[in-house]
Amino acid sequence: MKTLPLIVVLLVFVAAGENNQKDALEVPPERVADTYAVYDAALHNPLVGDHQGEPKAYFISDRTGDTYGQEDPEKCIDAPADDLHALEQATSDFQEQKGKVYRLENRFNLGARKVKLLNKNEEGRVEEWLFNGQTRPEPPLDEATDIIRLSNVGFSGDRLLAIVTVSNYCGGLCGSERWRIFKRTKDGWTEQPWNRCVTVS
Secondary structure, eight states: OEEOOHHHHHHHHHHHTTSOGGGOEEOOHHHHHHHHHHHHHHHHSSOBTTBOSOOSEEEEESBOBSOSSOOOHHHHBOOOGGGHHHHHHHHHHHHHTTTOOEEOOSOOOOTTOEEEEEOHHHHHHHHHHHHHTOOOSSOTTTTOOOEEEEBOOEEOTTSSEEEEEEEEEEETTEEEEEEEEEEEETTEEEEESOBOOEEEO
């Protein structure tokens, strides 16, 4: 586990927000359904960032990015031997997308949980409120306590394994980033406990 100084956390989140949504690419049509299904699986997990329980609402950045300081997946993910080839393919697919920023839409399927996508300016204002511990003056989704950032998704060739990075910022020194690994099963995308790297502040 790593602990990042406050300045590093802030710089990383500011740098990640510098890509304007209008400059972002569309998620390729053949990747849309699987990409959002993986996002849903990641956000349905009751542990997001440092919070236990079921969040009622999410602020989510309206564009993807690369990881925001996390180690490469080869250094962080320990897959069983039977899954190594699929993991290598997913890692390669993730790395091939490096530098691409995709525009996100509210295609999330999170049941009763509400989602507010934040553009660059909105994200900056929410970060400032969270950092200063202030009450949001006009809180859209005032149940939301974090800004969530989602990376592009790396898939294995058969689309049965996926890797993604989920980051959250919850104010001050509160934030984290971790790899999330999912396998497609008869029950949908199921998370695998293979990640051994978590960046927290």
